[in-house]
Amino acid sequence: MEDCEYCKIRSKAVEVLKTEEVVILQENCAEVELDADEIIIKEGSLSSHIGYLKEGLAKIHKRGVKGTDQILKILQPGSYIGMQTVLSSKIHQYSASTIEKSKICYIDITSFKQLITKNADFANELILYLCRDELTYFTRFVNVHQKQIDGRLADTILFFSDEVNKSRKFKIPLKRSDLAALVCSTRESVTRAIRDLSDIGTIKVKGKTFEILNYELLKKISEKG
Template sequence: MAQSPREDADMGALDQVDLFAGLEPEQLAAIAGSARLRVFARGAIIVSEGDEGLGLFVVQRGALKAFVVDDSGRELTLSLLGPGEYFGELALLDAAPRSASVMALERCELLQISRAAFLAVVEQSPTLMLTLLRNLVRRVRSLTDSVRALALVDVFGRVARLFESLAVERDGHWVIERQLTQQDIANLVGSSREMVNRILRDLVIGGYVSVDHHHIVLHRKLPARW
């Protein structure tokens, strides 16, 4: 369950959000002034698929996942979200229902910007909308690449793509800092846990990766094919 909104949010987080890249300081300050800090406990559903879309959420602290569930109850994880990332951006422009659900994987602090407050800022600074649309187009192109990978790349290729996108360098090693279970990986790449298990086993045996308490370390470049 969400705690009561807090008004003492650190609005500096917005200048790290790529959706707002290129905005003038006064434009960013105006958006920040319309934001509220919301705190959610682990396991809380922030938005549900089909809900009315009322605005944008920016992650300040914590981890979340965006997901959809099909008619048979099978879940597909669309993305993992951490500080500086955001969701619900299309709700700034239209009133269509939410296209996915988002759940807190740990305690989270989110900045919420309502569509009404955002449009009020745009009225004062119309050029803001053009910058926002350019950034949204860039995001749509990235999502298109992700969909193409799901459709045209085999499961191993999707796992390799996922690992390489999540890994960060730490003390000379490439580490996936987010804890991922085999089911989490399967949900992210649109496969079964059993298939992911076989791929991980072979990567470990081949010395490409190691797994410790759901943390994955990449020791060398992953092979081009399985």
């Protein structure tokens, strides 16, 4: 494993650590390589470590009343995993799994808390991170509840295009049922929404490969809901 000091994807929080603090981080974390569909942290299990997504793509999901999971968020590199739990509870309140081959750094709670106590700038960056994160949940909450299925699907297609892949043609490494769990709908409705959007010429989809043909229209559908 390379040194945290020279990690290319290190967080803004780690950047403000002093040299001796990076050493603490360094000595108490471990890098793990995971395949797609492997569990990073598991809801209901003891929260002993915080994860940090260094490479790949992951999802945060939580069990719902019907036994099926809702996907709360797609994680990109540079995301902390399980911080909310580790700082407030002893048991993970949600799960995180990889959706493609990924690298995760784990750090134990004790060392992490030690860094928070030692360095206010570090703590400040983490608060900033959590605040931004919460704001995106606010937006998502409103979107999911007020937009129709076509608008919600447009949202996620745009997310994968603009933020994840930065390309008009890309793969979404999720099954239809996962896509449904992400946009809070059903497998069937996702299928129909994909067909709707294809019919009017906004996208072209084959399997998990999506291509945006009419970006403006897709954007409009996303905005109008």
